Amino acid sequence: MNRQRIFEIVCVIALVIFIGFMSGESSYSDKTAAEVAETVTESYDVSELRHIKKNKIKEEFGIDFTLVDSFEYYASDSIMTVDELMIIKLKEEVRPEEISAKIEKRVTDKQTLFEGYAPEQSALLKEYILTYDKGFIFYAVGKGADEALAAFKSSVR
């Protein structure tokens, strides 16, 4: 067997191993945003928040809904309450960067707004959590955000 053939076979084996690794590590959850939110809201209090509809999110964040499979969003009606929870399930094969960047920009804008005159809100906004896992974007601001993140991580698996 020549050297090239050996390398070709090594590559085939490497491909099989890689596929095995990738298949074991699913990157897209089959749960819906509502299912995940149900678990997350057990550790994040949304009783003071309102369940927000699509148009409002589009207006606030400028999110392109052609990229979104499903979503859940809770925020307050009061402009002085910065607590909010958003769980977005992206369509399969959609990368999170575009929407994450829009959420980040919104947080930055809010930080600028509160900085200097509302220290408590400003501090909460600085501690915002924005992450992506298994096809979901998770965004939370507020006192229970860390616990909500843990619930989110276990829920999407």
Next chain:
Amino acid sequence: MVFSSAVFLFVFFPLMLVLYFLPGFSKNPEKDMAKKNLVLCLASLIFYAWGEPVYIVLMLISIFFNYNLGIDIENHKNSRKKRKSLLIFGVAFNLFMLGFFKYSGFIVDNINAVTGNEIEYEGLPLHVGISFYTFQILSYVIDVYKGEVKAQKNIVAFGAYISMFPQLIAGPIVQYSDIEKQLTSRTVTIEKFYEGIIYFIRGLGKKVLFANTIGAVYSQVIAGDIASLSVVSAWLAVICYTLQIYFDFSGYSDMAVGLGKMFGFEFVQNFNFPYKATSIKDFWSRWHISLSSWFRDYVYIPLGGNRKGTKRTIINTMIVWSLTGLWHGAAWNFIAWGIFYGVLLILEKYVLKDFLEKLPTAVKYMGTMIVVMIGWVFFSSASMGDALTLIGSMTGLGGSFIDSQAKYLLSENVFLILVMSLSATGVFDFVSNVRTGRTKKICESVLYLAIFTLCIAYLISETYNPFLYFRF
């Protein structure tokens, strides 16, 4: 990483240029070229790994496999049977990789739908650029088999060809035969570098100033329920998408060609004012030229092309266009889009030819544009159902003829649409070609500097905006 991002423009690219043009460790041009290829290859791998690092493994496997396969095929030039079995092995390996990482979910979904089974599969992250680089690799393997090019003996040069970042993510699909000599010998002159900058800024402007802006209008129109869109809103959405996809994709191609020039390469032009076409055939000779050429050279002609009679030509055309649709995405609406064009090309060639030839050019142009726009409906929709719903709204099934949203968006964007439409048909290029010589160069430099400054201003205030063709 995308070209229209601050990290690319202000960190990655300048750093790469410095490394690329640093004097070589030898005055020997061959060694200098080897250093340039090494910088290009490593930078390309970093560029690729930026978004989804795990797939760099797959690309490395692909580079090593096809590098060895090329040499293996060439070593068996006296045994046609051996060469053929190696070709089949290589094509199967590459198509399996493409099929598994791009189409496995689609295949399983359809098996489940037909058989009623519930076979489970794990969704995989999008493997950006796989359709483009697999086709480049196939062009190499097939051409080595046919003896039209020599197997590349330098793995760094081969790696640079496969992973070359300017066109890795969204083309143009560079056939190996077009670039073989440039991998070992290429020069960068000040003229060529300047030309590259102009191309790059033009592409950046198309993407940032035009595609993103009109894309926002499109998103706004289709954000609601597409089934209840007014006729004007539905058409506005389609017109916006028609403009967005052209400026987005041709913008990327211009940037790729420009970057290539800056590194001494000459890539094929991928667009030639497709919205100036007066027939569907004409449109496809101007749109995504590198993909059409690839399918012509590696599928249509090997199938017999038009040399085996009308019936066979029709079958070959339909095969090529179904595959073209499938290449774009693992969904039935893409296949429908491909078949739509296959059928239209056949009708144009065999049924309507005499009738179409008699029509005034303006009518042919309008007819082509309407057909192309309907094609984009299939292309842009998330599913076949959505595509048919939008077409329904375009024909008045959705509701009123015009609503307040349509009136507002039209009045706000009519100038932008007009400027983009004229630009897409090359009017401004004609104007810019009126003057020649030194004055032209000064005007051009000032204009492009202004465009670049505007783009930067937009990029700073705007958020991440990926290219539409990334997902293919």
